Amino acid sequence: MRLLLVEDTVELANWLQKALTQKGFAVDWVADGVAADHVLQSENYALVVLDVSLPRLDGLAVLARLRKRGQRVPVLLLTAHSALEQRVQGLNAGADDYLTKPFELDELEARLRALLRRSQGQAAQTQMIGQLERDSEGYFLLNHKPLLLTPREASVLSTLMQRPGRPVSRQHLYEQTFTLADEASPESIELYVHRVRKKLAGSDVAIVTLRGLGYSLECQPCA
Known part of the structure; x- marks a missing residue:
């Protein structure tokens, strides 16, 4: 499945891109919100992993523009804050799930596959x-x-x-x-x-x- 990773921390992005590729995803990576907004207008993805704190355009603004265009691609937000208010704000903006940093790769993969099953109308079955x-x-x-x-x-x-x-x-x-x-x-x-x-x-x-x-x-x- 093709996935867009939007993350401005280079070390984390490189690790995630390599790890998710090994898990069977084809991963594109961009490092700022403007680049993410641009690529989302021209490319099709099965999933988007979107950091909230981004340069040039923050993740919530990218998400708002995405949903305003009517694009329903599942979005998982990455946030460094565990505050309930920010999580609720993200979900209300159209995010499908969120994960607080730091996180385990296994949990991220499990959440992404759950989003895929949901978006494809599949129950957790073979x-x-x-x-x-x-x-x-x-x-x-x-x-x-x-x-x-x-x-x-x-x-x-x-x-x-x-x-x-x-x-x-x-x-x-x-x-x-x-x-x-x-x-x-x-x-x-x-x-x-x-x-x-x-x-x-x-x-x-x-x-x-x-x-x-x-x-x-x-x-x-x-x-």
């Missing part, structure tokens, strides 16, 4: 397509055995699994898999689609190419 299973934490099983995927392969499969049997464009897969800092073209997504296809080989689930439309995850014998 999703299955034929022999392919994705649990509530985002891990894949194929025929009841762990399916070993790189973070980008997992992003491709997760994105396709959100719309089983329906076309997903190459551009959308690219946007959900690569970050703005990646030196890759949309054509690069074909390599990861090919790799995931090979790992699904021999099962009843396959990635089908739809000429001019993109790709579709389909269960071959299923009705």
